Amino acid sequence: xxxxxLYEEAQVLSTSKLRDEIVQHLYERSHQLCxxxxxxxxxxxxxxxxxxxxxxxxPIFGFPIMITMLGVLFYLTIxxxxxxxxxxxxxxxxxxxxxTSFFTFLHAPDWLHGVLVLGLxxxxxxxxxVMLPPMAIFFPSFALLENYGYLPRVAFNMDxxxxxxxxxxxxxxxxxxxxxCNAAAVISTRIIESPRERxxxxxxxxxxxxxxxxxxxxxxxxxxxxxxFTGGLKSLVxxxxxxxxxxxxxxxxxxxxWVLSKTALKGIPTHYTLELPPYRKPKIFDTVIRSSLTKSWxxxxxxVKVAAPAAILTWVFANVFIGDTSILMYxxxxxxxxxxxxxxxxxxxxxxxLGLPANEIVLPILLMGYLSTGSLTEVDxxxxxxxxxxxxxxxxxxxxxxxxxxxxxxxxxxTLLNIYKETKSKKWTFLAFLIPTIIAILVPLIITQTxxxxxxx
Amino acid sequence: xxxxxxxxxxxxxxTGKSTLFNALTGLRQHTGNWAGKTVSLAQGSVSFKDKTxxxxxxxxxxxxxxNSTDEEVARNYIVFEKPDVTVVVLDATSLERNLNLAxxxxxxxxxxxxxxxxxxxxxQQGIAINERLLTNRLGxxxxxxxxxxxxxxxxxxxxxxxxxxxxxxxxPAQMTYPDEIEAQLKKIEPKVSEFVGNHLSSRWVALRxxxxxxxxxxxxxxxxxxxxx
Numbered sequence: 001x002x003x004x005x006l007y008e009e010a011q012v013l014s015t016s017k018l019r020d021e022i023v024q025h026l027y028e029r030s031h032q033l034c035x036x037x038x039x040x041x042x043x044x045x046x047x048x049x050x051x052x053x054x055x056x057x058x059p060i061f062g063f064p065i066m067i068t069m070l071g072v073l074f075y076l077t078i079x080x081x082x083x084x085x086x087x088x089x090x091x092x093x094x095x096x097x098x099x100t101s102f103f104t105f106l107h108a109p110d111w112l113h114g115v116l117v118l119g120l121x122x123x124x125x126x127x128x129x130v131m132l133p134p135m136a137i138f139f140p141s142f143a144l145l146e147n148y149g150y151l152p153r154v155a156f157n158m159d160x161x162x163x164x165x166x167x168x169x170x171x172x173x174x175x176x177x178x179x180x181c182n183a184a185a186v187i188s189t190r191i192i193e194s195p196r197e198r199x200x201x202x203x204x205x206x207x208x209x210x211x212x213x214x215x216x217x218x219x220x221x222x223x224x225x226x227x228x229f230t231g232g233l234k235s236l237v238x239x240x241x242x243x244x245x246x247x248x249x250x251x252x253x254x255x256x257x258w259v260l261s262k263t264a265l266k267g268i269p270t271h272y273t274l275e276l277p278p279y280r281k282p283k284i285f286d287t288v289i290r291s292s293l294t295k296s297w298x299x300x301x302x303x304v305k306v307a308a309p310a311a312i313l314t315w316v317f318a319n320v321f322i323g324d325t326s327i328l329m330y331x332x333x334x335x336x337x338x339x340x341x342x343x344x345x346x347x348x349x350x351x352x353x354l355g356l357p358a359n360e361i362v363l364p365i366l367l368m369g370y371l372s373t374g375s376l377t378e379v380d381x382x383x384x385x386x387x388x389x390x391x392x393x394x395x396x397x398x399x400x401x402x403x404x405x406x407x408x409x410x411x412x413x414x415t416l417l418n419i420y421k422e423t424k425s426k427k428w429t430f431l432a433f434l435i436p437t438i439i440a441i442l443v444p445l446i447i448t449q450t451x452x453x454x455x456x457x
Numbered sequence: 458x459x460x461x462x463x464x465x466x467x468x469x470x471x472t473g474k475s476t477l478f479n480a481l482t483g484l485r486q487h488t489g490n491w492a493g494k495t496v497s498l499a500q501g502s503v504s505f506k507d508k509t510x511x512x513x514x515x516x517x518x519x520x521x522x523x524n525s526t527d528e529e530v531a532r533n534y535i536v537f538e539k540p541d542v543t544v545v546v547l548d549a550t551s552l553e554r555n556l557n558l559a560x561x562x563x564x565x566x567x568x569x570x571x572x573x574x575x576x577x578x579x580x581q582q583g584i585a586i587n588e589r590l591l592t593n594r595l596g597x598x599x600x601x602x603x604x605x606x607x608x609x610x611x612x613x614x615x616x617x618x619x620x621x622x623x624x625x626x627x628x629p630a631q632m633t634y635p636d637e638i639e640a641q642l643k644k645i646e647p648k649v650s651e652f653v654g655n656h657l658s659s660r661w662v663a664l665r666x667x668x669x670x671x672x673x674x675x676x677x678x679x680x681x682x683x684x685x686x
Contacts, residue, residue, distance in 0.1 A: 006648055007674050010666035013641045019522070019668055023557075025634055030556035037591045038552060042583025149471075190516070190526035275519075277471035278550065280578075283605060290479060 049278040056150065057276075062157040069150070071243050073141055078218055078242070079235035081133035088129035096121060114319060115312055123311025124304050126364045130215040132300060136292050138211070139180065143291035147282035151176060156276060165254045166261025168197035171204075175253065178208035183414040185210075186422055196267045199428065200257050202419055206411040206436050207249040207256070212359030216406050217242055219363065223386045224399035249407050256435060264431075306358040306413075314354065314368045328369060342441060343401040343448030345392065352405065357413040362406065397451055401444040408440035460508045462621045463538075467531055467562060468546035469555050470517035473574045475499075477546060477604035478514045481614075498534070505614040508621070513540065521561045522670070529672060535566055536657055537680050541621050542568045544613075549579035549586060549601070559595070563629035564661045568620055569597045572613060577603040596628040631660065641667055656681055 055061055099121060103113045145151065151173060159169030170192050177185035185205045192198040209217060218238065226237035261267065317328040328350070335353075336346030347369040355362035370388050389398075410433045411419070420429040468474040482501025499514040515534055516527035535543050545562050547555040552573070559571055573586060591599040598616045602609030619625045633639070642663050649666065650659035657677070665673050 003652060003674060003678060006645065006652065007666050007671075009648075010641075010645050010663070011669060013644060014667040014669065015637075018638065021635060021638060022664070022668065023520075025632060026557045026560050029560055029632060030553050033556055033591060033594055034553040036594070037587045039585045039587075040583055041585060152471075190530075193525040275469075275471060278578075283476075286479075 049276075052279055053153070053276060056153045057156050062153075066154060066157060067243070067247075069145070070246065071239055073138065073145075074242050074246075075235060075239040076141060077134045077138045077214075078222070078238050079232070080137045081218075082235070084133040084136075085129050088132065089126075092121075092125035092129060096125075111319075115315055119312045119315030120308055123314070123361070123364050123368070124307050126367075127215075127304060127307040127360050128300065130219070130363070131211070131360055134214050134218065135211055135300065138214070139291045140288040142176075142179065143287050144282050144284065147280070147287050149277050149279045152276050161254065162257070165258035166265075166267070167200045167204075167257040168192050168194065171197070171201040171257075174201045174205060175208050175250070178205045178210060180211055182206055182208070182210045182411055183418045186415055186418040189422070194267075196261075196265050199265055199423065200260055202422065203260065203428070203432050203435060204253045204256050206415065206432070207253045207408065209246065209249060209407055210359065210412075212412065213362075213406050215360065216363045217245060217403055219385070220399045220403050221245075223389070224394070224396045227386075245403055245407055248404075252408065252439060256439070307361045307364065310354060310357065310361045310365060311368075314365050318368065332369065341448070342405070342444040343397050343451070344405065344444065345398075347392070348398075348402055348405075352409060355412075356410075359406070359412050397448065401448060404443050404447070405440050408436055408443060410434075410437045410440070461511060462508060462541040462617075463511045463513060464617060465513045465515055465534055465538075465540035465543045466546060467515045467521075467535065467543055467558065468517055468574075469519055469548065469558055472517070472546045472548040472555065473604045474517055474546040475514060477572070477574060477602070478512055480604050480607055481610065482512055498530070503614070505618055508618060510614070510617060518558070520558060521565070522668070529676075532565070532673075533676060535562065536661075537676065539566070540568075542570055542617050544570045544572050544617070546572050546574050549573045549575045549584060550582060552584075552586065560632060563595065563597065564631060564664070565658060567629060568627050569629055570613075570616055570620060571595060571597060571599040573599065573601045574604050576601040577606055577608065594630060596630040598625060598627070638667070653677070653681065 056065060096117065099117050100113065103117065154176065155169055155172045158172035162169050162171050171189075173191065174185050174189045177188045182205050185208075186202055189198050189201040189205070192201055221241040222234065222238040225241040226234045229237050314328070317331070318326050320327050322330070331350050332346035334346070335349040339345040339347075339349040347366055350369060351362045351366035354365050367385075367388065370392055410416075416429060416433060419432045420426070423429060466474050466478055478499065478501065481503045498516075501512050501514075503510050503512060513534065515531040518525075518528045518531050521528055521532040521535075534540070543562055543566055545559045547559060559569075562569055571591070573588065576586070579586065586601065588599040588601055598620070600609060600612050600616055602613055616625065620627065634642070642660065645666065646659050646663040649663045653659055653662055662673075662677070
């Protein structure tokens, strides 16, 4: 234990202003080096950055611009993803015909075709066709905004709000990461120095819908909320609903941060410096290629990795019978009363439970359950999809509740694992599971009971 | 003779460190996990002459005083994983603020290369940087590049090559602190030196002990003290 003794000795020698003196000396040395090594031939003020900052971080325009940017980003994603999504679905459906005839040709047993084609293949390709196009649009557009230098301005704007609820301004940056993937965002909270504020950022990150939940939100919003609109207007209404959902998530983030900073994580927010780098024109081509290749691809691989086993499992559950009821139906019937209380049903609850490994697979599992064959029929169009929901008694309220539950519920398995790795605490990991779950149950419960009380249906 | 070398990239956020990393490694990247902490750092390789440089993209930080996990990760990599060369990427347009980090790195390790990025933007703004003077003052190579336009890469790779082959020797300039601190250092440094040997810069460790850096203390105990010792 000699090093500890040395440490003690050093502490006796040292003074409390040592760090300040060190830092001050570093600055003086830097200043001196620059004085000798740099000469300025023009006045060096970057007036463009100043002018842009006056608009983007203005107390009046800052927030409207931010919300508009978010809306435009979502609109591009939603409107742009429609056509490629249905093209991919068509392509996979076309391939499936060949796969099936191949299995018939081999005289493969029915169960093998069931597991591999109806379970694995349909489940995975559904995830690809629903997830890939929005990702391929959202990630590159987001990366462009990031490279342009807009994100630090968002942090600047949001800082006041975060401070008011006792959290750290940089939390808005980790929140922004959450749009892509909550698991990655939990790691990104490392930029927050204070452990208390970092914990707040970790515990609330889940209230930003990640890429895995986009698919669910977009599909449900366009089917049930924008049902009476067509064409461009439909995408616009869908976007409006999604922006509303995201805003609600942010409100919940603030609320939970506020409650926690008054109770379990007491304290005042620490000061920090936020650098506003100059705006730089991003290398558009490089950024687009890189983010669509690396980011989308890695998220997709992960989605497929978890979708494949889940798809097989669901198929098996639906096709193994005890008596004359499948395992799947036992589970559904068990969960149904609770689901109904929240304006959902047993199938939806089951889908969320089986979807713990990844949010991407919640909707596919739900559909498999509804079709109760444990496999997706070829859903050629969203109209067919809506019919399946309507056949199971869905209304706009069911859709709204499912969207809210999806937004608010417990983080996915990967995120929980990362939370455990980052906090090294079972207690906080459990809280990260518990807090969202309670909120996800309360909100639909209140909405449903209120709607029923006023006979809104 | 080995021909694979590890090159760590350090720098402030927004200095184009990742742009440089991406431009050099292209798509030859993967994420590696490092001992001690479950940390993933982006890694990629670049070939130069007969050598392969493994580039490690450290988290962007403003200092290395282990305030945040990011700073700890970057700091631990530089001092404990001992890359063959640590490249410090600086933003030419805000050199004064960026040099702080470079000065800190110079205290920690020997083979350092200072890479001044965004030189094209700086020139547009009328900022002229005398890199020879800085090389002399800092005791390590200082070169200018523009990662966005892929300018200055041959020079950068050649300088890395000459550092690892020993053609260039780095003698990083050490900061001189006020007499009071220097006197404290003099008392404690010989004892630290006995303890850390050649593994770490004893002056730097002594400075951190005076600063009360307990996180570093734990890290040294974990990594340098043999099991049960």
